[in-house]
Amino acid sequence: MSSGSSSNASKTVWTGSCLCKAVKYTVTGDPLTFRVCHCENCRKATGSAFMSNLFYNADNIRVVQGEDKLKYYADPETWNGAPITRVFCSECGSNLFLHPSSKEAVATNTRVVTMGTIDGEVPWVPKTELWPELRRKWVHGIETRKKSRKSEAKL
Template sequence: MSKPDGTTARAGSCLCKGVKLQITGDPFTFVVCHCQNCQKASGTAFLSNMFFKDKNVLITEGSDLIKRYDDSNTASGRTLGRHFCSNCGSTLFIRPSLEASNNDFVIVQASTVDDSYNWKPRKELHTDSKWDWIDVHVKPKEVKL
């Protein structure tokens, strides 16, 4: 759905559809993270992370179902708030801690987006933890985190 300013608004949700999001515009970057914490949070080999400005992600339903886990044992040393649906357990998004100097963005998990998109990952992070059988095709671009 296009908005009056020409940007596209996409729907997002968890598995049970109890939490719904509206995501506006394109991510300013898209990375695949192979760190062990993202592997554990996703239940698989990596997490596909799309970075949006905070103002571009709106929770439209089910905010009472969202729980937060403060992940302080990260490879970067920065605490990350991992948000998930308390009903179905779906990983939804990550927010940096409020103490972070740059905390005006939200990291939306690719599986949260319901509508189609043609975004491609631009970088892989923590490839030292990457599983040997994984071959991710990225579209390289300079990424500043």
């Protein structure tokens, strides 16, 4: 199955899955925001240069298969001091979701879906880079809508 797309962007349902396909989920509508994070924790969790995080209201995220396969790692030493629960597939290790515990995230019921696990193409580009000072030197030209702001919450 590939990602859906329709003219009504706000109601579009996107499908996603982990590498082994044991876990499948849907997200409804466009993300609230899209942040690329260069912090060390996100690099370690993904094994990559940065993590691509789509922020959604939890009501718009639905695990449709394999919820029992999900494992939760409470990441206590985040760079902003607020613990984050990293949710991944216990079979294949794919990072699927983040549950931030910052006051703002809890108050707004905001969670993160990893962009890399969405099926097929997505139309969004990052709005913010978090921790750009930690960006790997060979990473250039990430398309963002605006420069990182100090006031943005960091993950």
